[in-house]
Amino acid sequence: MSALVVCLLAVVMLGADPASRFNKLGHEMICTCGCGQILLECNHVGCPVSPVMINELHAQMDGGGSDTLVLNWFAAKYGATVLAAPIRGGFDNVAWIAPMAAFLLATVGVGFLIRVWTVRSGRGVPVSAAGPDVRGDALRERIRRETEY
Numbered sequence: 001m002s003a004l005v006v007c008l009l010a011v012v013m014l015g016a017d018p019a020s021r022f023n024k025l026g027h028e029m030i031c032t033c034g035c036g037q038i039l040l041e042c043n044h045v046g047c048p049v050s051p052v053m054i055n056e057l058h059a060q061m062d063g064g065g066s067d068t069l070v071l072n073w074f075a076a077k078y079g080a081t082v083l084a085a086p087i088r089g090g091f092d093n094v095a096w097i098a099p100m101a102a103f104l105l106a107t108v109g110v111g112f113l114i115r116v117w118t119v120r121s122g123r124g125v126p127v128s129a130a131g132p133d134v135r136g137d138a139l140r141e142r143i144r145r146e147t148e149y
Contacts, residue, residue: 018061025070026057028085032078053078 026040033049035042039057042050053074060070074082 021067022057022061025061025067026054028071029053029057029074029082030084032082038084 029039031042
């Protein structure tokens with residue numbers, strides 16, 4: 001029983017490491033200097049923005065806010081473009097759902113269109129069990145005669 005409690009506490013405490021939380025949050029934001037890189041990976045030489053943002057991230061984490069509160073604070077200050085991916089919830093769900101829904105609807109639409117085309121083209125071909133068409137042979141003979149020199 002005590003081993004189970006120790007394992008449970010170890011799993012819970014693994015997520016409490018401030019360095020891993022800082023790393024996680026820093027990789028969920030974009031540096032606003034214009035380089036378009038992840039905040040903690042900005043290699044823009046002499047970047048004036050990333051050190052300021054990193055210090056703000058440390059300050060927000062020291063304030064004790066949750067990850068969502070920290071990300072919302074940065075989004076409020078720098079705009080939603082600071083987030084590497086939109087926060088799930090509210091209207092931001094459209095950014096995740098709309099592309100997948102459009103792809104699925106287009107796939108279903110193309111499948112339906114192919115189905116309609118194959119059914120219609122199947123009706124246009126006459127099928128006869130009476131044997132070869134005599135008119136077809138006469139037509140071939142006429143074409144042969146008219147195309148000879």
